[in-house]
Amino acid sequence: MKQTRFIDLVPHIVLIAGVLIFAYPIYVTLIGSTWDAGTIGRGGLPLWPGGEGAANYAQAWVGEAGERAMYTPVRTMMLNSLVMALSIALGKIAISILSAYAVAFFRFPLRMAFFWLIFITLMLPVEVRIIPTYKVVADLGLINTYAGLAIPLIASATATLLFRQFFLTIPDELLEAAKIDGAGPVRFFIDVVLPLSRTNIAALFVILFIYGWNQYLWPLLVTSSGDMETIVTGITKMIGTGESANDWHIIMATTVLAMLPPVAVVVFMQRWFVKGLVDSEK
Amino acid sequence: MQRRVTFDSRLLPYLLLAPQVAVTLVFFIWPAANAIWQSVHLQDAFGIRSEFVWFENFTHVLGDPNYLDTLKTTVIFSVAVTVLAMGVALLLAVLADSKIKGASAYKTLLIWPYALAPAVAAVLWMFIFNPDIGSFGRALRALGFDWDYRLNGGQALLMVILAASWKQVSYNFIFFLAGLQAIPRSVMEAASIDGAGPVRRFWTITFPLLSPTTFFLLVVDMVYAFFETFGTIHALTQGGPGKATETLIFRVYQDGVVNNDLGGSSAQSVILMVIVIALTAVQFRFVERKVHYS
Amino acid sequence: MATVEIRNVRKSYGPVEAIKGIDIAIQDGEFLVLLGPSGCGKSTLLRMVAGLEGITGGEIAIGGRVVNHLDPKDRDIAMVFQNYALYPHMTVFDNMAYGLKIRGIPKAEIRARVDKAANILELGRFLDRRPSQLSGGQRQRVAMGRAIVREPAAFLFDEPLSNLDAKLRTQMRVEIKRLQDRLGITSLYVTHDQVEAMTLADRILVMNHGVAEQIGTPLEVYQRPASLFVAGFIGSPPMNVLDGRIDDRGEAVLLPGGQRLPLPRPRATDAGRPVKLGIRPEHMAVAADGFSIEIELVEALGADTVVYGRLPDGETLLVRMAGIPTVRERDRLTVAPQDGALHLFDAVTGRRME
Numbered sequence: 001m002k003q004t005r006f007i008d009l010v011p012h013i014v015l016i017a018g019v020l021i022f023a024y025p026i027y028v029t030l031i032g033s034t035w036d037a038g039t040i041g042r043g044g045l046p047l048w049p050g051g052e053g054a055a056n057y058a059q060a061w062v063g064e065a066g067e068r069a070m071y072t073p074v075r076t077m078m079l080n081s082l083v084m085a086l087s088i089a090l091g092k093i094a095i096s097i098l099s100a101y102a103v104a105f106f107r108f109p110l111r112m113a114f115f116w117l118i119f120i121t122l123m124l125p126v127e128v129r130i131i132p133t134y135k136v137v138a139d140l141g142l143i144n145t146y147a148g149l150a151i152p153l154i155a156s157a158t159a160t161l162l163f164r165q166f167f168l169t170i171p172d173e174l175l176e177a178a179k180i181d182g183a184g185p186v187r188f189f190i191d192v193v194l195p196l197s198r199t200n201i202a203a204l205f206v207i208l209f210i211y212g213w214n215q216y217l218w219p220l221l222v223t224s225s226g227d228m229e230t231i232v233t234g235i236t237k238m239i240g241t242g243e244s245a246n247d248w249h250i251i252m253a254t255t256v257l258a259m260l261p262p263v264a265v266v267v268f269m270q271r272w273f274v275k276g277l278v279d280s281e282k
Numbered sequence: 283m284q285r286r287v288t289f290d291s292r293l294l295p296y297l298l299l300a301p302q303v304a305v306t307l308v309f310f311i312w313p314a315a316n317a318i319w320q321s322v323h324l325q326d327a328f329g330i331r332s333e334f335v336w337f338e339n340f341t342h343v344l345g346d347p348n349y350l351d352t353l354k355t356t357v358i359f360s361v362a363v364t365v366l367a368m369g370v371a372l373l374l375a376v377l378a379d380s381k382i383k384g385a386s387a388y389k390t391l392l393i394w395p396y397a398l399a400p401a402v403a404a405v406l407w408m409f410i411f412n413p414d415i416g417s418f419g420r421a422l423r424a425l426g427f428d429w430d431y432r433l434n435g436g437q438a439l440l441m442v443i444l445a446a447s448w449k450q451v452s453y454n455f456i457f458f459l460a461g462l463q464a465i466p467r468s469v470m471e472a473a474s475i476d477g478a479g480p481v482r483r484f485w486t487i488t489f490p491l492l493s494p495t496t497f498f499l500l501v502v503d504m505v506y507a508f509f510e511t512f513g514t515i516h517a518l519t520q521g522g523p524g525k526a527t528e529t530l531i532f533r534v535y536q537d538g539v540v541n542n543d544l545g546g547s548s549a550q551s552v553i554l555m556v557i558v559i560a561l562t563a564v565q566f567r568f569v570e571r572k573v574h575y576s
Numbered sequence: 577m578a579t580v581e582i583r584n585v586r587k588s589y590g591p592v593e594a595i596k597g598i599d600i601a602i603q604d605g606e607f608l609v610l611l612g613p614s615g616c617g618k619s620t621l622l623r624m625v626a627g628l629e630g631i632t633g634g635e636i637a638i639g640g641r642v643v644n645h646l647d648p649k650d651r652d653i654a655m656v657f658q659n660y661a662l663y664p665h666m667t668v669f670d671n672m673a674y675g676l677k678i679r680g681i682p683k684a685e686i687r688a689r690v691d692k693a694a695n696i697l698e699l700g701r702f703l704d705r706r707p708s709q710l711s712g713g714q715r716q717r718v719a720m721g722r723a724i725v726r727e728p729a730a731f732l733f734d735e736p737l738s739n740l741d742a743k744l745r746t747q748m749r750v751e752i753k754r755l756q757d758r759l760g761i762t763s764l765y766v767t768h769d770q771v772e773a774m775t776l777a778d779r780i781l782v783m784n785h786g787v788a789e790q791i792g793t794p795l796e797v798y799q800r801p802a803s804l805f806v807a808g809f810i811g812s813p814p815m816n817v818l819d820g821r822i823d824d825r826g827e828a829v830l831l832p833g834g835q836r837l838p839l840p841r842p843r844a845t846d847a848g849r850p851v852k853l854g855i856r857p858e859h860m861a862v863a864a865d866g867f868s869i870e871i872e873l874v875e876a877l878g879a880d881t882v883v884y885g886r887l888p889d890g891e892t893l894l895v896r897m898a899g900i901p902t903v904r905e906r907d908r909l910t911v912a913p914q915d916g917a918l919h920l921f922d923a924v925t926g927r928r929m930e
Binding site for chain 3: 171173174176177178179180181182183187191192195196198
């Protein structure tokens, strides 16, 4: 048997340190969400779980006020975030796959002009055109609506490019076989292209869901009523300036709940997630 | 660029393009054009009349020492985040790629922070480094440090840099790992036979072959640090104390939303657009390079 | 079942003319092979029949109906592609049934037709599998099954066997032949493989540079190649071609090496004319008088032997002999063409001289 040398352990030590650096803040938050506000506020948070977990989560989920402040119940914020994330993810996938299909499978006047029009959106992330975009959404009366939250974010050059790239790998003969079988463009899309795109769709869904769930600046601008608050912006509003006299137990429970959906998506759809990420950046 | 075989249809392609083109025009092109228009006009106090002022807004913005300070903060912040996130990710990726036990478990445990919102990452760091409630924050104070990132600008900048890098490591890790796994085993084996040790192999073989990935991540991380970290800064420091953690994007928000200075904010937006376009152009040079590699 | 008529069909890509006027009437139930080197236009012609390429000039009629402006689906044809073009996400059954479903054929009939085709092709066990779970030969059979179930007026094959390994190719060739005999459906088959052409075809259309060099039965094409191109393309090893001149009395061909080969019948009108003389390697035999060659290389193929000889003037002459080698390299040998083995071609146009 080979003797284990210290040098062989170094990679494990470094990797475990890395894992701990990433896990520790989460652990602290999980623990904190099971103690009362006083314990956390005094800074004496133990390293083991307390007994207030069920009460804290229940209060965060439905409660409209903590001991020290008013806030939107987590169930409302979760629903808003879910609607926003799903609308962005599914909306982006839908409009991108359609436009990519047009660009890849048809020849028509102005094809390249449309392609470039979509392409330059790559260079205009929402952050750089934030004020005028806000003005457009306000003029359309979409402030404090799900449409206002989602639609301005669903045009995506990345997803269109990814689908187009994939469509170009579908062999010409498959299209010709379908033509001879009698399938027109709509049937070919539904019967052949869509099923073949399943893994690409799943991969894109994962990263777009996370992208949508994690939006911050945009929801901050277009939502002003508590009913439309998303959970990521909601947390920071609960924290305010970060004084010690906050409802920390509720905030921590809320943070755990805010992390849950995207982390679950990454962990359970890891294979698709890595594929989607690496493919969409090519 | 185009398939050899296509469908013949006059109307259908336009119908398929319509939704994306509509959204692009209404929410991308029109606002961007508006920003450019606004950036060369000056509105009166009532917002009724506006006057074409050439580059006055730009000279005003770029001549403002505050703006130049913000630019400096942004550069320090972005470079620090990029270097830190990439360095740590590369180290972890190289280790996780080597043939050690539990490599795939390490991978799973290292990629999930990608799922966290920048703002949530900031909140997690606050839970630890808050001088009142955070364990590390209190420990620092107990050790005699005057630790309070809410009052000390340097500490605030350090906090947002750490929180922003912490979140970005997993993204870089995924790409470095994919890049490492794309390097053919045979190349490494040839280097071993040539007598190169592990460290030498890394610097003379792995690192150069990884350079397309490194270059790509450099651009992505810069864009991340410029724009997506708005949430980190907003949640953690609100740009303060003073303007110690105010980056360009934060200032656009501050001037446009909070101070309602449309011309100035638009001029800043246009400057940001130029930066993004430059970074994207650089990235495309990279794509061309990558083609040469393969 | 139907005839396929191709009337003066042309195809241009911009100023480039890829098909320069092809005329052929394919009989009902006939198996026509389009044979030629890559780039000769044979696939383009097939795809024009299928409706996958536009027709620049001329007419194509299937079953007496001009189809120039019909979509592929309305032409009543089925096609087998080189790379099979199976739908990767559908089962074998669905692959075969797809075209029938689109045409609105009742489920029970689809089932019956697919089962019948699967039976013929011995695919019954694989109906629930996906293409990725099949071998190359099985995929090829599914592609043919997809064509069969349609019961079309004509089958179009686009180099269907070129992705298979040599052994499987031979096996599938036999299967296609049997299938055609059994179903009797008019077929157009594109290939660059002369063995496939010779074994499968009722008639072969040999194409070169968008022109039909010759249309004829396999034996006609072999025995009476219409041009130097056909002579060189059909037959393995290829025909020997030597420069020569018909003597002043029109009774023999004179070769630069001094040989004199008598013509089977005198050609007084051609007296003194320069010609290209073709002799197939298998039609040469050892003789007392004729071409004296120095043997450069001997290829023993088992059943026969190919000898590469050099004529005194430096030209190479191939001789194919039955059985195992009886000569060695650097030996000298005298060979002569058998009776009636001479092919004469015009020295300028390359056309056959009858």
